[in-house]
Amino acid sequence: MLCLDFFYCGALMLCCTRLCGALLMPAHGPTVTEDTFPSTETSSASTVAHHDPRNAACFVDDIFAVLRDAVGSDGELANGSLSQFGICTASGSSSGSVLLELAKETSGNQRHGLEALHPTGVLLAEEGERGTLVLTFDLPPSPLLKLSPALLLEFESPPTGGILDVTFTSQSLHPHAQTVCILGETRYLLLTGKAAEGNLHQKWRISVETKSPDMSQSLKDILIGGTSGSNISMVPLLLFSGETGTDTSSSLTSSQTSFLCELKRFLGDVLPQDPRESSPLLRDSLQSLPPLTLGLSSSDAMLAGLINSSSITIFSFSSWSSVFQVHRGELTFSPALLDELKQRLEHTVGKITEVIREEQVGQRATERLGRLKDLSAFPLKEPASGGSQYRAFILLKALQTVARAYEVQRGLRATRAGPSNPARANICGLRSLTVSLDKRLGLPNTVNINNCHGSCAFPVTNGNNHAVLLNFHIESESVDERAPCCVPVAYEALEVVDLNEHGTYLSIKPDVVARECGCR
Incomplete structure (x- = not known):
């Protein structure tokens, strides 16, 4: 069995007219260590999640785009949406109905006003003799926690292997036990939570287990990227649906x-x-x-x-x-x-x-x-x-x-x-040449810079006086000189x-x- 701890102590909020989310991700600041989040259990291993969605400005907007694309032209969930979000079946699934509701709320062309709040720390620890995984998030209290949230977990990379049924169990979920089906095409897991009561410094402890003990290692590989993994391989997002108002x-x-x-x-x-x-x-x-x-x-x-x-x-x-x-x-x-x-x-x-x-x-x-x-x-x-x-x-x-x-x-x-005039195919002229750009440069990541190919035999194509005389001299006297070359003579920026x-x-x-x- 694996455990995920969600610790609410401070964060940046994502709000819209009828859709809100608290994004869980590390903030700038000191590296989180075990001393930052003391545990009552013995830790056999621990690591900090280095994945920081804040470095991708479109992280939240991309999530909303994925939700929007989950709805087909008929207003129902599109083919493949269930497996993409780890939903085993649409029949009687609370996650399926929540996914449809969230998808419809993001289907407009105008995105709602959003704000982002960041947690002060994220810690993943493997504790106890059985190597229980504990994931801790430090977030500020928020009135949004009084609403019923949807917990969205995004994979950093596609999961590998066969079908894996995983059950999440917690008093913070509604219903308390929810099963997801992880396939090769699964990119997100969607769970439904319940509203907070009383103190908003709420701690979620979610137990995660598979149907078979033999699948436990596969589950660990998914959550931390394999036995040699040092990073948390899933990024969580809390989504809230309801009238919350906007910050104009x-x-x-x-x-x-x-x-x-x-x-x-x-x-x-x-x-x-x-x-x-x-x-x-x-x-x-x-x-x-x-x-x-x-x-x-x-x-x-x-x-x-x-x-x-x-x-x-x-x-x-x-x-x-x-x-x-x-x-x-x-x-x-x-x-x-x-x-x-x-x-x-x-x-x-x-x-x-x-x-x-x-x-x-x-x-x-x-x-x-x-x-x-x-x-x-x-x-x-x-x-x-x-x-x-x-x-x-x-x-x-x-x-x-x-x-x-x-x-x-x-x-x-x-x-x-094929050239329209084969006789002119070898005459000096422009040819397309596509080169790769550094991926850091942007979009597009390739560019057609053209190049010049062909013969500079008499009559010289677009030649200057030097090229004309040089070509005449070589052809008339058969001397060992460099012949005129077909090269670019004008450029664009x-x-x-x-x-x-x-x-x-x-x-x-x-x-x-x-x-x-x-x-x-």
Whole structure:
């Protein structure tokens, strides 16, 4: 038998109009040791959970997206949702009904206002002769604990092995004993708890056991990632459903964060994936111009240049942290430029909608694009706020990148089908070349930089005087000289939009994408 201790002493709260959650995750501060949480039992081993969801700014928003995707177009749980959440059967399952309720509450395009509170410590200890596992969370008291929570446990990595039935038993659960079915496709476990009574410094002690003692090691492998594991491999989240009210002061932050998290998911869904493997490019090896801040001080000339730029844009989400929740990107366009932004965005959204349909990217990408449109929409009667202008601009740049990526992909398909004029196939000219970027750089993680291939024999293609004379000299006198080479003679820059807790920055890396070839 294994035991999980949930200790409520302090945390950051996640609240919305009808959905709230207390996120359980380690806070910054001293490393938690056994002395921090003294135990009455003998500890044979202990470890601190190093997984810190605060370093992933979209952790909570991603959970809400998963819940939203659990509902099908008919308003019922989609195929695979039960196994994804460890629910054995929909018939008579309290967890199944709770999952459906939570999923429906997150199905709107506008995410509710959320706030996050962090625990002061997390401890996993293996105690007693039988090696009982005890997981302790230190959280602050909260009035939300007076509501009936749903406990969601997220796997850090997919579980391996066959089907495993696990029973959770606790006086803090309702019903007290609940069985989950862990499969290869299970990513979350959903349990239903009961409201706290009296003192909100509540301690949950949940016993966890399998039907067969032979499965105990498999259960331990799932919870701590194997016998050699040193980290807790499940991240817990408490969700509360009910009328709790909202904090309107954080509505701008919530919509901004939700937009950027949805954008990150959309780009991951819709951008073409290159199956070829290549060595990643180190980010610092690319030369850059001084970074520009995208904010209220950005000039119209700068913004107009970015709107009209044909350069590939990379979106870097790599340096997000918990402080990202206060990110307040804002822009101020002139009325004329704002009208141009609206028109371009409307046209590009229509273009990408058609691309998604033709390329059969999937319904989820269409739904994500719809939410992005709603989150970046301008008000019909009031002037557009700086935040909505910022979101519309970022969405436009993202969709321009998606459109260009699919243009390149279609060009590659046409090239593979064979040149229209075989006689010109070996003449110096541009060819597509896709290279991998460092994963830290962002989305997309590959970029088509083109390259030049072909013959520089007479007549010289786009050659300068030196190349023409050199080619004539070699052909007439058969001397041992370097012949003119087919090389790039004009380039486009790569734009990297860096989104972090301090703001939005644009880094321009010149001479990245070859756009014209010549003989030199």
